[in-house]
Amino acid sequence: MPGVLDGVRVVELATWGFIPSAGVALADWGAEVIKVEHPAHGDPMRGLVSAALTPPGEQPVSYMFQTFSRNKSSVGIDLTTDGGRDVLYRLVGSADVFLTNYLAPVRRKLRVDVDDLTAVNPRLIYARGTGLGPKGEEADTGGFDLASYWSRGGVAYVSMPEGADYPPPMPGAAFGDLQSGLYAAGGVAAALFARERTGEPQVVDVSLLGSAVWGTAPHIAASSLFDIDAMPRGDHQKAHNPLSNTYRTADGRFVALVMLESDRFWAPLMELIGRPDLAADERYVDAAARRDNSKTCIAELDAIFATRTAAEWREVLSRQRGVWAIVQSPDETRRDSQVVANEYVTRMDIDDATAMTVARPPVQFNGAHPGARPAPELGADTDQVLLDLGYGWEELVQLKVDGAIT
Numbered sequence: 001m002p003g004v005l006d007g008v009r010v011v012e013l014a015t016w017g018f019i020p021s022a023g024v025a026l027a028d029w030g031a032e033v034i035k036v037e038h039p040a041h042g043d044p045m046r047g048l049v050s051a052a053l054t055p056p057g058e059q060p061v062s063y064m065f066q067t068f069s070r071n072k073s074s075v076g077i078d079l080t081t082d083g084g085r086d087v088l089y090r091l092v093g094s095a096d097v098f099l100t101n102y103l104a105p106v107r108r109k110l111r112v113d114v115d116d117l118t119a120v121n122p123r124l125i126y127a128r129g130t131g132l133g134p135k136g137e138e139a140d141t142g143g144f145d146l147a148s149y150w151s152r153g154g155v156a157y158v159s160m161p162e163g164a165d166y167p168p169p170m171p172g173a174a175f176g177d178l179q180s181g182l183y184a185a186g187g188v189a190a191a192l193f194a195r196e197r198t199g200e201p202q203v204v205d206v207s208l209l210g211s212a213v214w215g216t217a218p219h220i221a222a223s224s225l226f227d228i229d230a231m232p233r234g235d236h237q238k239a240h241n242p243l244s245n246t247y248r249t250a251d252g253r254f255v256a257l258v259m260l261e262s263d264r265f266w267a268p269l270m271e272l273i274g275r276p277d278l279a280a281d282e283r284y285v286d287a288a289a290r291r292d293n294s295k296t297c298i299a300e301l302d303a304i305f306a307t308r309t310a311a312e313w314r315e316v317l318s319r320q321r322g323v324w325a326i327v328q329s330p331d332e333t334r335r336d337s338q339v340v341a342n343e344y345v346t347r348m349d350i351d352d353a354t355a356m357t358v359a360r361p362p363v364q365f366n367g368a369h370p371g372a373r374p375a376p377e378l379g380a381d382t383d384q385v386l387l388d389l390g391y392g393w394e395e396l397v398q399l400k401v402d403g404a405i406t
Helices: 020-026 063-069 080-094 104-110 114-120 144-153 154-157 175-197 208-215 215-227 263-271 274-279 288-291 294-305 310-317 330-335 338-339 382-388 393-401
Strands: 009-013 032-037 073-076 097-098 125-130 203-207 246-249 254-258 325-326 347-348 356-360
Touching: 009 020, 020 032, 020 063, 020 097, 020 175, 020 356, 032 080, 063 356, 073 330, 073 382, 080 114, 080 393, 097 175, 104 263, 144 154, 175 203, 175 208, 175 347, 203 208, 208 215, 246 294, 254 310, 263 274, 263 288, 263 393, 288 294, 310 325, 330 338, 347 382, 382 393
Parallel strands: 009 032, 009 097, 032 073, 097 125, 125 203
Antiparallel strands: 246 254, 254 325, 347 356
8 A cells, every 4th residue: 555655755864863853754654755865974873782781792783773764775875976966866856855964054064955956956845953953153063963942941940850860761762852853743644645635745843852842841931931941840759640650560660541531430449449438538528639639549559559460460450441551662562462463563573683672653554554674785776766767877987986976
């Protein structure tokens, strides 16, 4: 089944995680994504592997590069050469979208900025990702998600428990990159729609900082309205609604309850777990009483949840209608029955001996589930892409002799 972006050609001139993750989403949605890399060293993400995750004597697999560049083609072009730049211009002339996270000074130096490429292709949608946005005194400053998104964007602050010595580590590599990349992919899709309606192309801008601002929107609204730093932090012992809290099980796991309309669920839940006396207790008889006596109510629930394992609670809680979840590891999440049923992940064979599970973008269209093709070797598709552009073999040989392509 064709994807919703079938027939759309995307040229990606980007490194690391942010904008390449947008390319993965667009590729999964059906676009042809051609990754342009320096012919000698390519995207530095190619070399990002963890020694701690590579058994001795085994060939490391760059699961990071596979995550951010699967389902793409790779063309090796040296843009510092006149021949290489001409190749890019011809490639851009055939494209619908250009993705980049190169900083403005580099784009100007390489002559791949907005005016350069729209002169080649007036219908081109130019999408650029930055750390801190395209305007302001620091527009040309580089950024990574740990700095621009997690730290400067306030996400680390609102994630830090009261009284903690340090902010928590960012929850996983490229956490902010992936959120921001999906925003960029959505922006490109909207720009394609606008071009179909009006005939006019768009310049799409997404930054790591702007993505963090969006992600902390309730905190920003509250800080402006009440002159505070952020919304009050959650505290297990002080939760106003004891049924919107997390509890430790007998085997050291955690159960998250999210029963916001607690009066609907309190009495049935207490009956189910064998404590109807708590439903009749004046201290906990309704939401207001539980709020006023939240500390003792939470202590009661702490004691109750500590009597059963996570597996036992999974069985018990499945017999009532309130929302809940076991806190899972990513390994458990990839095996989760709902994740599997909805094909949110898929198996990707790297070679005959190696396979990995990769996550799909969370947006699906008509229930379609695209396959996963491993990330390409550096320059693996240079010859075929250029031949399709009309280059002859003699021209390709000369470009390679000149060092313009790989």
